[in-house]
Each structure stands twice: as C-alpha cells, then as structure tokens.
Amino acid sequence: MLGYASGMAIFGYARVSTDGQSVDAQVKQLRVAGAEKVFRETASGAKTDRRELAHALKSLGEGDTLLVTRLDRLARSTRDLLNTLDTIAKAGAGFRSLSDTWADTTTPHGRLMLTVLGGLAEFERELIRARTSEGRARAKERGQHMGRPSKLTPHQKHEALKALVEGTASQADLARRFNVSQATISRLDSHV
Incomplete structure (x- = not known):
C-alpha cells in the first residue's frame, strides 16, 4: 500500500x-x-x-x-x-x-498549496461580491429600479392605497380589481 x-x-x-x-x-x-x-x-x-x-x-x-x-x-x-x-x-x-x-x-507541502488555493478562491469571491455591491449602489444612484418590475402602475398603487386608507375596499377586492395576488396588495398595505 x-x-x-x-x-x-x-x-x-x-x-x-x-x-x-x-x-x-x-x-x-x-x-x-x-x-x-x-x-x-x-x-x-x-x-x-x-x-x-x-x-x-x-x-x-x-x-x-x-x-x-x-x-x-x-x-x-x-x-x-x-x-x-x-x-x-x-x-x-x-x-x-x-x-x-x-x-x-x-x-504538509500539498496541504499548504491547497490552503493557498482556497484562500485565493475566497479572495476572488470577495472581489466579485464587492464589485456586484458597488454596481448595485451606482445603479440605484442613477435611479434604476432593482429587482422585479412592479405589478401595479403608479396610478393603481395610488388608487389601492387610497381605498385601503379610506376603508372602501378590502385587500381581496383590490387584488381582483387590479388582477394581482392579494399578497401584492398586502405589501402595499404594510407601507400605510
């Protein structure tokens, strides 16, 4: 062996x-x-x-x-x-x-080499993470929306928030009216 x-x-x-x-x-x-x-x-x-x-x-x-x-x-x-x-x-x-x-x-020599390799891989991941974070920050500064596009138009959001504040419609009613999930309306309601 x-x-x-x-x-x-x-x-x-x-x-x-x-x-x-x-x-x-x-x-x-x-x-x-x-x-x-x-x-x-x-x-x-x-x-x-x-x-x-x-x-x-x-x-x-x-x-x-x-x-x-x-x-x-x-x-x-x-x-x-x-x-x-x-x-x-x-x-x-x-x-x-x-x-x-x-x-x-x-x-010992092989363990050292693989430890160095692991350190380089970790360093590379950190560089990528930092560049990605900086890119997101610059995009936000330019006013770019990050993430998914909104399912509701600004007008629909205004109408839904107004109805929620005045109590003239439930979340379920608004979800049906704007053809979105109740969760979408619920997220708006959490901002009120």
Whole structure:
C-alpha cells in the first residue's frame, strides 16, 4: 500500500465524460498507485449528480486516501474542488492526484498549496461580491429600479392605497380589481 499504515485504505476514483470513452487506463494507473477499490463513473464534469463520487466519499474513513489520476477527473471548478476536499478532510481522510503532485493533502507541502488555493478562491469571491455591491449602489444612484418590475402602475398603487386608507375596499377586492395576488396588495398595505 505504498507506505501507508495498515488499516488505512486507498480508494481510487476514475471518471470519463462520455460513453465512448473508457476508464480502463485510469483504473490501471490507480491500481498501480495502490488503490484497492476504484469507483468508476461515466458522467460529465459539469454534472452535479455523480453517484460514484458520492459513494467514494462516503466510503472514506480516518486515515484513508482518495486517489485520482488528474484533478479534472474529480472537480469541475475550483469551488467544487475545495468543497470536495473539505468533505474528504471532514472524513479524516487524505487526497492525492497522480498528475498534479502539488494536490496531495497527505503531505504538509500539498496541504499548504491547497490552503493557498482556497484562500485565493475566497479572495476572488470577495472581489466579485464587492464589485456586484458597488454596481448595485451606482445603479440605484442613477435611479434604476432593482429587482422585479412592479405589478401595479403608479396610478393603481395610488388608487389601492387610497381605498385601503379610506376603508372602501378590502385587500381581496383590490387584488381582483387590479388582477394581482392579494399578497401584492398586502405589501402595499404594510407601507400605510
């Protein structure tokens, strides 16, 4: 088992994107690297429901290792990779990629590299969030309406509010009159 303590298992995960491809080459590489059991899957990397990957992750225990031939066999994005690695870590297991030697959570160097990758992904998310927030603020300053368009015209809103204040119509009556849901009228009523 390539230097691993007894009782610790190495599981492999092999994936191809289409039915016309074969996982045989990946399985052979994983077996040579010490994988005792290999979970095989034919599924697009973009697909979120990868049943065999879920089985592989559930099989992991303390001290086990999940092995892949390349990172793109495991994850479709940096975020997906980090989420999967988090699941592996919570199981007390390690992760190794044969082609991406820096992606090895069984070594201090590999853990450092993946921590840096996680930090960069978090930094990128924060930048996107800040740019989006700034863009919304600028749009509001320009008077752009954010969100869904109103179901009621300004005139209809005025009429409905007037009727609600004077008590000449119920929310249900106004909803029928303006052909909207009662919830739409209710939101107006909460502003009175």
